[in-house]
Amino acid sequence: MKKLSLFELLGLVIRRDLVLAMRRRADVLTTLVFFVMVVSLFPLGVGPEPDMLRKMAPGVVWVAALLASMLSLGRLFSADYLDGTLEQMLLAPQPLSLLVLGKIVSHWMVSGLPLVLMAPVLGLQFDMSAQGLWVLMAALLLGTPILSMIGAVGAALTLGLRGGGVLVSLLVLPLCIPVLIFGAGAVEAVTSGMSIASHLSLMGAMLMLALVFTPWVTAQALRISME
């Protein structure tokens, strides 16, 4: 058997998970529809005044993205856990953190990336400026991977527990607050004419930190949950 380089391995894991996700497109669409629905509910709740909606838009889109990414976390490991694939991954000679990273990346591609692409459409509903929409997309592009990575830790810790879905939100949401603050803050900064560099740099820094630590922590959590 030929020896795989780490990047090839990463590519294989990502491709496998993407194929699996494409075989069950309904799951991917549910998250997206949920996101659209939650955002659309806000104007119904608070009233249709454009001024207020424009002000609320970044926060609403971000909170909805946060909730939508919580919703999809259950799928991250559960199918592999149930059919025994996860156990094989734990036994594999390749580093588990890398396999986990691959799973996180593909999970983000099917649950985070659609939200990023959908966000401008929702922003238009809230009458956001074009500049605001671009910043919103950029911030979501930096922020949703962090949500997936922090969420992976929670998903691994609650693997196979009863009531895991609610529990994972309880564990993960407080940890995601910095992402929410800077993500929504960036859009607000650009609409009020300030520089967005500090917000986006901080989010980039958090992304790098998460990229280094969370796959490893998730791997540890998986080992705890599977022992």
Add this chain to the structure above:
Amino acid sequence: MAINWFKYSAPSTFYELAGKLAPWFAWSSAILFVIGFYIGFFVAPTDATQGEAYRIMFIHVPASILSMFIYLIMAGYAALGLVFNTRLSSMMATALAPTGALFAFLSLWTGALWGKPMWGAWWVWDARLTSELILLFLYIGFIALHSSIDDPRRADRAAALLAIVGSVNVPIIYFSVKWWNTLHQGSTIKFTGTSMHAAMQQAMWSMVVACWLYAIAVVLTRVRSIILERERGTQWVSELEETK
């Protein structure tokens, strides 16, 4: 002289030690509470700007201090338990969590009661208040995760990992909330560095120490119950007076 540092890391020996120590901590805490309340209510003068309402700080400040310290201590014990696989450390972490959550709640509650007469609102989105609220969420997450896993070993390890991740995140959360707050509105509430009256200081310090002693007494008592529950199948538990 060789001291066996690990003697009390076994649940069976620690159970006895905790049983002996807990009443001492409890009684000294009670005495200090009485002293603190007496100085706080009768000796300390009325504050020039805040009137009588400031007296709630004698419970508010210790509760806030403890809620933060206990989280760190809890995470420390949890990390010890995770790394060295010591059962007692994990039990201590589990025993600390409810007390920490209680102090976080107490801090928020007394803060609200203090805020109403001072700022005219029960709640303001100040950085301190918000991060205290998030701290309470972190405690609740720890307790919820621990109690939803049936196997105590897995529960200990999973909750430990969560506590460690949480404690790494706490500074990030604190600073992000702080910057968020200053971005939205200039910080309206500042703790001015006015020198405290001597009697106020005495009341404050005796309350802080009293709260510490209370926390230690309660945690020792709680860890005794946890030890009994976890070790119920063992010989030494069945030979105890209180289980017969």
